Amino acid sequence: MSAAVDAGTAWTAWTAVTPVVIAPAAVTRYVRVALPQAIAPDADGGYPSLRVVDAQGGEVPFALDPERAPSAPRVLGAVDRGFVPGRFTQAVFDLGDGTAPVDTIALAIDDARRPTYFTTVAIDASDDRRHWRIVRNDAFVYRVAQDGGRGNRSIAFSPTRSRWLRVRILDGHAAFPIEGATVDRTERDAAAPRAVAADTHVHEDAAAHRTIVTIDPGGAVRPAAVAFSGARGTFARAAHVEAGDDGATWSRAGDGTIARYADGSAQLSFPFSERTARRWRVVVDNGDDAPLASVHAVLLRRGRAVVFTAVPGVAYRLLSGNDAAAAPAYDLAAELAHEPWRAAAAGTAATVPNGSFRDARPITERAPWLVTAALVAVAAVLGALALQTVRATRPS
Incomplete structure (x- = not known):
């Protein structure tokens, strides 16, 4: 330590x-x-x-x-949109000639068409719209309709002066409703989801046809989503997340579907309402199919x-x-x-x-076992006195 x-x-x-x-x-x-x-x-x-x-x-x-004073808005409309089934939805934005450096793009998404989502996003930059370089390929955008619309649609990346930005939503199952974007120089990436470091254990419950991934972060955490990896082949499984504090009592925190289809598209993450707890487990319902080999689950918390x-x-x-x-x-x-x-x-x-920590609680709160020990000792003394009294008053 x-x-x-x-x-x-x-x-x-x-x-x-x-x-x-x-x-x-x-x-x-x-x-x-x-x-x-x-x-x-x-x-x-x-x-x-x-x-x-x-x-x-x-x-x-x-x-x-903290928030900051808003800069002059740079609202952009997509000059090109497209959807490649099984791969991604794409939108290209023109920042104009002589653009100042930008490091953040906030997507405008049609909430009515997609009220809840959690998906990976890649950002590419180009000076001529022919040659592209990746500036970010591991970002997430998400929204949880059941949690008051909580989410994050801003993506931070290394500052660039390139004229063209290309956004690729890496969910090839269906077209993603991007309506536009706003770019800025903010130097903010705090709200991006971060992986929860934890010890995990995978258990196959053959009787219930479930795969259970137990997650112990070693302390209280407040995750917002779960992401899966390692599972191979094609599949479509219902999954849910459970939270608890003692490792024995669990309550459901959220549910979703994980899938990988033959056309190459996949959905390997889903959000849920935030909750603070010390223990977590992710349950995959296998139905009558064989368990997913090498499945791994990681919780993601809001930064x-x-x-x-x-x-x-x-x-x-x-x-x-x-x-x-x-x-x-x-x-x-x-x-x-x-x-x-x-x-x-x-x-x-x-x-x-903290080396200067001093526990100011009463001794009964800091060491409740002392109360039990004292009661046991008092009971023993009273019992001994009672026995002695009985012996003293017993007829010869």
């Missing part, structure tokens, strides 16, 4: 410290730090105990998933990030793990929403225990 880090005397109620790693070349006023999986959300998906402090324990205001003002040369830390803390209120989020700010991406080191 990594050595503990002392967060300071003002932070003795926080259990965990996550050091922030800022590149020496970062000279922007703000930095953006993606929250690691080790910093778990609460049951409502919030982070009330999250704090940013410097090396001396000074509190630093931050904004969680979250904090932005704060950083001074060059100063070390910063994220604090977490105080169930009694209330969410802080800073002015920074409102300020950022009214300025065209930029933020340098920063990373995190491993989350470690």
